Amino acid sequence: MLIASLAALAILAYIVASALLARPLLGRRDTQPRLPLAIATVAVLAHAGVLLGAHRGALDLHFFAALSLVAGVVSALTLVVNLARPVAALGVIVFPLTALLLAIDAYAAPATAPEPMDWQIKLHVSVALLAFGVLSIAAALAILLALQERALRHRQFGALLRSLPPLTLTETLLFRLIAAGFVLLSLTLLTGILFVDNLFAQHLAHKTVLSILAWIVFGVLLVGRRARGWRGRRAVNLTLAGMAILLLAFFGSKFVLELVLHRIG
Known part of the structure; x- marks a missing residue:
């Protein structure tokens, strides 16, 4: 139940962050990037919690687990890049895809166990x-x-x-x-x-x-x-x-x- 709740929180936060980052691209009133990036940080932390909990704190490299893991790493690196050189539009591409891959791993993919x-x-x-x-x-x-x-x-x-x-x-x-x-x-x-x-x-x-x-x-x-x-x-x-x-x-x-x-x- 906790893992499912963390996954839902991460997915929602990714979607909200990407929606806020997309506002300037749609010609709407600009949103200060600090807010969506802070929300994305919550998403990445919750995503990390899902990966640690669902896969027993180990590297699970089965297909859907690996996709979710890579997507989480890419989202975390996107935050790091935005600290050095703000490119908010990157989040519009990365965060929704991460939300999708996390949702598949958390709710649709078969259960797997990490290999030693x-x-x-x-x-x-x-x-x-x-x-x-x-x-x-x-x-x-x-x-x-x-x-x-x-x-x-x-x-x-x-x-x-x-x-x-x-x-x-x-x-x-x-x-x-x-x-x-x-x-x-x-x-x-x-x-x-x-x-x-x-x-x-x-x-x-x-x-x-x-x-x-x-x-x-x-x-x-x-x-x-x-x-x-x-x-x-x-x-x-x-x-x-x-x-x-x-x-x-x-x-x-x-x-x-x-x-x-x-x-x-």
């Missing part, structure tokens, strides 16, 4: 979660950057454009996030090499290949930015392509194994 892990694997998974979270926010920011550039090109100086930081600041934040995510993804691959014993027995071979491919995409983007000043549509496309590959690496196999082949555990 050594500390080395927990370290590997934790770094991977941070890498995925940071690059997910970069992908959301890339979408906002694309909308911002399109609005400027067509001289559509509406509420959306006014609610976002200047284009150069958005782009700078995007590449800082990609650089941080690239470092974390590099550490993910390194800890995987050091700590994972048998890639084929653990259904990790294709996950590793896809992760390396995503790492190459983000690395090429960073080199292109530094050497040739890549920006705009090319940066957006490469960011979204790298994120799509990473999404397949993290959740593609889980979807097939657990929801198609029904192999859980």
